[in-house]
Amino acid sequence: MTDLVPVLSATWGAEQSWSLDTYTEAGGYAPLKKALGMEPGDLIQAVKDSGLRGRGGAGFPTGMKWGFLPPDDGGPRYLVVNADESEPGTCKDIPTMMSAPHALIEGVIITSYAIGCNHAFIYLRGEVVHVYRRLLQAVREAYEAGHLGKDIHGSGFDLDVTVHAGAGAYICGEETALLDSLEGRRGQPRLKPPFPAVAGLYARPTVVNNVESVASVPAIVDKGVEWFTAMGTERSKGMGLFSLSGHVTRPGQYEAPLGITLRELLELAGGIREGHELKFWTPGGSSTPIFTQDHLDTPLDYESVGAAGSMLGTRALQLFDDTTCVVRAVTRWTEFYKHESCGKCTPCREGTYWLTQILKRIEAGRGTEADIQQLLDTCDSIAGRSFCALGDGATSSIISSVKLFREEYEAHVEQGGCPFDHSASALFDYSDTPATEEAHA
Amino acid sequence: MTYDETTLAQLAEDAAAIIARYPVKRSALLPMLHLVQSVDGFVSPDGIQFCAEQLELTAAEVSAVATFYTQYKRRPNGEYQVGVCTNTLCAVMGGDRIWDELSEHVGVGHDETTEDGQITLERLECNAACDYAPVMMVNWEFFDNQTPESAKQVVDDLRAGKDVAPTRGPAKVCSFKQVSRVLAGFEDGRADEDQGAGAPTLAGLAAAKEQGWKEAAK
Known part of the structure; x- marks a missing residue:
């Protein structure tokens, strides 16, 4: 049995866990002082050596991302924290910032020092106002304590932090769309290259890192590279937050070494809800191909999940039991991608529209056998054909579910409707009344 | 513009x-x-x-941005924006039913x-907030x-004018306008208000303690 390793979450249960006092009493901001005594280049090397990989989904090595910045040309360079957590199923950064915002702020300061940034931004999704309150307060507290501002703790290093609220757009979680949005534009992805490291915010060298990645930096500085690399698997080092949601007895945030399995996590979380069995799940949010019971023992690290045909993503484990209609689930995800496609690239904009039409037809029992093939063909016309990965993500659950549960799609066609009682999936009791969804959609 | 002098002065100061x-x-x-x-x-x-005048943009440029983001409303909004999550996980856990009943109860549909x-x-x-499904936001x-x-x-x-507390967050839900001011980046003094972290947020910590993990000072 793998032991949980609360690091980021260690103080979440404390009284006023979000305050500067609580954070400092638990040892917070000591790593900052240690970091300010180090050479920036040594800090970058330490994060490289730790093997920390981006916790926002893509898993790109964080230290390497920092190292991609071109040499200092005297002009500004920026750190932008991606706090636009919006991938369906993903719910780890919000509790992190709500319960311990100073872990992020301290990470921002150390990271900025390492990369030579004097103005950092935290781009928070706009739909979480209490998290924004906590971040604004934490930044103000950090200024008052001398952790931010001019000549931080006599180091000669200056840093300002701006916490910026978005306004409702999933696409802004894509790093170049986020940068456009932060520049006051529509949040649409840019063609890469150039990558943000070369031409990011205001066309200046920029590092864009996820909340959890940045918040992990103080612990690495404090406890050392060896402590971090002792956790996890060969190429997936350290700990991460695993977010269990859905038909599970005790849903929530479980901080564990990478490589833990769903079987182990389920044991800690009290199992699938009583009287039911796991049917399908996402390892890393709705953009990752779905898994089944066959993957209960797949180590949840980047390589193993990839080898099994999916992606570790954001470790957003959405669990669905045997009452759940996979066609209903996939249709709803697809509607989400249609809604959130920014419209810039034709394959994604038009493709997600047509996928939704076909899926809704199948779900309502008006589909044909040919529609199932049409779904897969349309997915082929979308994947890999747009600036960003939104369209690719839209195809993941469709392709994987048709592969794993084709007979369920066929059942909708043959029976002329959904064979499942939707009320059986709900977490409260009600009797299902037909056709209300149409009336209100 | 039809803002009165005081409003315009305050807006300009905030801008x-x-x-x-x-x-x-x-x-x-955006703010x-x-x-x-x-x-x-x-x-x-x-x-x-x-916004256009302050930022030296055209009104068309500002509109083009405003229409991209769902939190910006193009018609006078209600005092309370009530959102029921009907994305897959919440929908399956009961969000669809909550939406149906709530929509019928209130008598309006999406974006009404x-x-x-x-x-x-x-x-x-x-x-x-998937670990708290089904979720509603006010x-x-x-x-x-x-x-x-x-x-x-x-x-x-x-609707009865009572103070309503969220399950996680401040002591009460503020009005749409008040919350919009926070989103513009102005603190409202409510950051320390709290309803508790919530069981799912602390679920891993509880499980770790059962495994013998002890809260150690860093």
């Missing part, structure tokens, strides 16, 4: 504070649109003109406002683990 946060002026646009909503309750034609101007209903996309505060009954009660209490 200056927002613009000062960024190295490039245009970055102030300024939240600011406009804090005064007008939606992104009004006046508000668009105001009640006649009394109190409630604007919305079918929400994922709001990053003016962007968390209402976790909802049922049709609890959701209807919240809306009834809001």
Whole structure:
């Protein structure tokens, strides 16, 4: 049995866990002082050596991302924290910032020092106002304590932090769309290259890192590279937050070494809800191909999940039991991608529209056998054909579910409707009344 | 613009504070649109003109940005923005049923406002609280683990003018305009208000303690 390793979450249960006092009493901001005594280049090397990989989904090595910045040309360079957590199923950064915002702020300061940034931004999704309150307060507290501002703790290093609220757009979680949005534009992805490291915010060298990645930096500085690399698997080092949601007895945030399995996590979380069995799940949010019971023992690290045909993503484990209609689930995800496609690239904009039409037809029992093939063909016309990965993500659950549960799609066609009682999936009791969804959609 | 002198002076002062946060002026646009909503309750034609003048943009450029983001409202919004998550996970856990019953109870559909101007209903996309499904948001505060009954009660209490506390967040839900001002980056003194972290947030910690993990000082 793998032991949980609360690091980021260690103080979440404390009284006023979000305050500067609580954070400092638990040892917070000591790593900052240690970091300010180090050479920036040594800090970058330490994060490289730790093997920390981006916790926002893509898993790109964080230290390497920092190292991609071109040499200092005297002009500004920026750190932008991606706090636009919006991938369906993903719910780890919000509790992190709500319960311990100073872990992020301290990470921002150390990271900025390492990369030579004097103005950092935290781009928070706009739909979480209490998290924004906590971040604004934490930044103000950090200024008052001398952790931010001019000549931080006599180091000669200056840093300002701006916490910026978005306004409702999933696409802004894509790093170049986020940068456009932060520049006051529509949040649409840019063609890469150039990558943000070369031409990011205001066309200046920029590092864009996820909340959890940045918040992990103080612990690495404090406890050392060896402590971090002792956790996890060969190429997936350290700990991460695993977010269990859905038909599970005790849903929530479980901080564990990478490589833990769903079987182990389920044991800690009290199992699938009583009287039911796991049917399908996402390892890393709705953009990752779905898994089944066959993957209960797949180590949840980047390589193993990839080898099994999916992606570790954001470790957003959405669990669905045997009452759940996979066609209903996939249709709803697809509607989400249609809604959130920014419209810039034709394959994604038009493709997600047509996928939704076909899926809704199948779900309502008006589909044909040919529609199932049409779904897969349309997915082929979308994947890999747009600036960003939104369209690719839209195809993941469709392709994987048709592969794993084709007979369920066929059942909708043959029976002329959904064979499942939707009320059986709900977490409260009600009797299902037909056709209300149409009336209100 | 039809703002009176006092309103315009306050707006200009706030806009200056927002613009000062960024190295490039245009970055102030998103918070300024939240600011406009804090005064007008939606992104009004006046508000668009105001942002354009402050940031040296055209009104068309400002509109093009405002229409991209779902939090910016193009018609006067209700005092309370009530969103029921109907993305897959919440929908399956009961969000669809909550939406159906709530929509019927209130008598309006998606992106519609009640006649009394109190409630604007919305079918929400994922709001990053999946471990608390099914989730409802009121003016962007968390209402976790909802049922049709609890959701209807919240809306009834809001319409009756009662103070309503979210399940995670401040002591009470503020108005749409008040919350919009926070989103423009102005603190409202409520950051220390708290309803507890919530069991799912602490579930891993509880399990770790059972495994023998001890809270150690760093």
